[in-house]
Amino acid sequence: MSRIYAGARPGHGEDLLARFPVVLALFNGAGGRMLLYRPGLPAEEAPPVPAVYQYLKALAHSTVAMHEIALRADADPAALAGFADAVEQGLTTLPDLALDPQTARAATAVLVAVRAFLSTPRTPGSATTEELEDFGRSCAPHVVVLMEKAAAVQVNHWMSVLDQWHLLLGPSGFDSVHAAVNTLYVTRRKNILFTVLAQYLGERAIGDRLLLFETPEFTTTPEHMLDLMTRVVADRNLGRAFFGHGQVMDVEILGDAAVHAIRTRMLQRARTPVLPALAPYDSHQWPWPTDPSSGTTPTDLYTATALHQPRLPAD
Structure with missing residues (x-):
């Protein structure tokens, strides 16, 4: 097969x-x-997507790198030095991105916070939970601004592309x-x-x-x-x-039989089975179809098969 x-x-x-x-x-x-x-x-x-998307995303992600650096006692000194240099370069070249004032302020605030955390004398991996939380809280509002701007660039780009393709296809x-x-x-x-x-x-x-x-x-x-x-x-x-129904095959067809077996075995053990709610095969729910009332077709293989009986021979 x-x-x-x-x-x-x-x-x-x-x-x-x-x-x-x-x-x-x-x-x-x-x-x-x-x-x-x-x-x-x-x-x-x-x-x-325009390259500014990647710069905005990288600026926001620099805080994640800082968080991981602070947790690692075995952090590579060369990598730390390279990261510090990248932060300084970012601060120097930030005007080249020609960001709007709000985004520029958020980007600067993130890089300044990362530089300050990097320059604080401490033994590698010795940052306390409180220090990490304070750093995260100080960066979070600025990270949200950067992500919002990055998402706007990304979404606007792809919607413009789909506008063109919609016109192309009719x-x-x-x-x-x-x-x-x-x-x-x-x-x-x-x-x-x-x-x-x-x-x-x-x-x-x-x-x-x-x-x-x-x-x-x-x-x-x-x-x-x-x-x-x-x-x-x-x-x-x-x-x-x-x-x-075509979408019966969109999921593992042994799944309904397995659910039946699990339910039977759990009842034998006097335990409540933990099973997903069944949605019709034609459900358009996303990301997981779970509402039994979200469509009109059968919800499992047994019901579908019972409804799809062999044709009777012609007289």
Whole structure:
């Protein structure tokens, strides 16, 4: 089965790209990548997020580096010296970013706080909890300003890109777009690229044409993303044929049987099972479908199979 299944996937991928426009949004440290695949045309990659996004993010993240340095007794002296030099260089060259006054003040305050903490004589790794909390509290309001400005740059960029792609494809073409975003666990619930795409594809696309792929890897390739999307879309034909609904195959089909087994075994042990709430297969909830009333289709494999009975032979 595995060999046949893997061998069929390239054909399914070609079919997907021939039938639908596809948008891939890939997570990276520069604010993400977006690619548009139009049937019969080569992939089009959007311009990157303006570089000021990375500077603002780096300024905010400098406080995280400081926190880790203060905790480590084995901190590399050369790395500490290099970090101190980078902070000084940042203070010197900050005007080159031409930031608005509020953002410039926040950036300066963060770098000054980091420099002051670095220059305080102490044994490596000896910073107290109180010192670290005081440092964090003093930086937090400025970090929030920097993150707010960085997010505005990122969101404005990607919404401008999607505005252009919406015009390019037209309303009818955009209504058939299939899109996928890769995410780490920590960015799943408030994923920026996914949330921006949801504004254009709409709530009803979530879990249907707009997919979120969780991964342990920080970055991935467009080819891998396309392969995952192909697998999901192709498997929906299997779901419709076997169980009457395509999205039955979007989840582990052994999961319902496992839930039944867990419930049975826990009751045998006179213990309350800890199980997720079941949502219909066509639920558009995000990031996790948990509301039983959020759709109209079955909520588990048993119900779907019971409704999808073999056709009676013709008289």
